[in-house]
Amino acid sequence: MSHPLKDQVLTRFAGASARTKAHVRARLASVPWPALLERLPKSGLIASLGCGHGAIEIAAALDSASRQFVACDIDDAKLTQARNAQGSLPIQFCSGDLWQALATRNTRADAVMAIDVLYLFDTAAQIRFVNQAWQHLPPGGRLLIKEMAATPRWKWGWNRLQEWLACHVLRITASVEGVVGLRPTSWWAEVLAREGFAAVRIQPLDAGYFHPHALVTGVKP
Ligand SMILES: C[S@@+](CC[C@H](N)C(=O)[O-])C[C@H]1O[C@@H](n2cnc3c(N)ncnc32)[C@H](O)[C@@H]1O
Numbered sequence: 054m055s056h057p058l059k060d061q062v063l064t065r066f067a068g069a070s071a072r073t074k075a076h077v078r079a080r081l082a083s084v085p086w087p088a089l090l091e092r093l094p095k096s097g098l099i100a101s102l103g104c105g106h107g108a109i110e111i112a113a114a115l116d117s118a119s120r121q122f123v124a125c126d127i128d129d130a131k132l133t134q135a136r137n138a139q140g141s142l143p144i145q146f147c148s149g150d151l152w153q154a155l156a157t158r159n160t161r162a163d164a165v166m167a168i169d170v171l172y173l174f175d176t177a178a179q180i181r182f183v184n185q186a187w188q189h190l191p192p193g194g195r196l197l198i199k200e201m202a203a204t205p206r207w208k209w210g211w212n213r214l215q216e217w218l219a220c221h222v223l224r225i226t227a228s229v230e231g232v233v234g235l236r237p238t239s240w241w242a243e244v245l246a247r248e249g250f251a252a253v254r255i256q257p258l259d260a261g262y263f264h265p266h267a268l269v270t271g272v273k274p
Contacts, residue, residue: 056087058112065111065138073134076225077108084109085258085266089168089199090116092256092268097163098123100189102151102182103170107135107144114142123158125151152185161191168199172216172235173226179234183248190273196250198269202257203237208265215264238267245271 059081066077080086086109093099096119104110104124114120122144126132135146147154155162165186171179186196203209213235219226238255245253250271258266 058087058115061115062108062112062138065140066106066108066134068137069134073106073131077106080105080108081112083262083264084169084199085262086112088258089113089197089268092197092270093120093166094164094195095119097121098160099164099166100151100155100162101125102165102167103127103173104132104135104146106131107139107146109168110144111135111139111142114139114144121145123147123151123154123162125149125154152189155189161189162194163191164195164197165190166197166199171198171241172200173220174234176234179236180244183244183250187248187250187273192273194273196245196271196273198238198241198245199258200236200238200241200267200269202255202259202265202267203239205265208259208263209237212264238269241269245269249274 062081063078066074089109090113093113095117098121101110101122101124104126107124110122110124114122124144125147127149129148132146132148139146167182171182174182190196201209201212216235242253242255251274253271256268258268
């Protein structure tokens with residue numbers, strides 16, 4: 054898809070390996086990131102779990118100079134590429150635990166996001182993440198989880214196949230748990246509501262994409 058920020062992001066990865074460039078290009082083509090940017094707070098500190106190469110965080114920081122990020126991943130090779138690409142953008146890319154990184158800054162996040170990460174967690178870790186997000190958000194803070202809707206069924210099935218290949222055959226996605234814990238966004242909405250988040254919404258973002266992208270959001274009252 055064509056978006057004014059797409060080339061700016063890709064240019065930042067010009068010095069990366071061909072594999073990284075292809076990966077970033079594929080993410081920007083297959084994820085509805087412009088719609089995600091519209092739904093992120095325009096300012097404040099955003100904590101991002103599983104940022105990968107950081108392409109979406111870089112696009113979001115270019116989109117609004119008032120956004121800052123703490124963005125973590127377990128894949129150090131991806132983080133190195135992310136740091137090389139970020140230039141002077143206010144993004145702290147960090148290895149390992151997101152909550153520890155926030156604690157080190159002695160701050161709470163205005164929003165927490167996880168884009169296509171939580172399907173790599175087992176059920177207990179998925180629920181724990183929502184609880185930890187709650188604890189690290191102030192009243193009014195927003196949680197945004199981008200996962201997949203269960204419909205249309207063909208898109209759901211295609212996504213399952215692709216993620217299985219990415220984790221177990223191509224090995225382009227790291228997962229500590231080694232599981233593919235795909236949960237439909239309806240399940241995530243229930244978890245957010247149970248945790249106490251208000252204004253829980255599921256927004257389908259799959260028009261024009263092969264995957265059943267959907268965003269679940271909630272606000273801490
Ligand atoms: C499909 S990629 C998504 C990357 C990025 N959010 C995006 O949308 O382009 C999933 C990422 O989650 C990371 N990941 C897996 N388990 C993780 C964990 N326990 N903590 C942090 N990141 C994790 C992987 O290394 C990978 O970069």
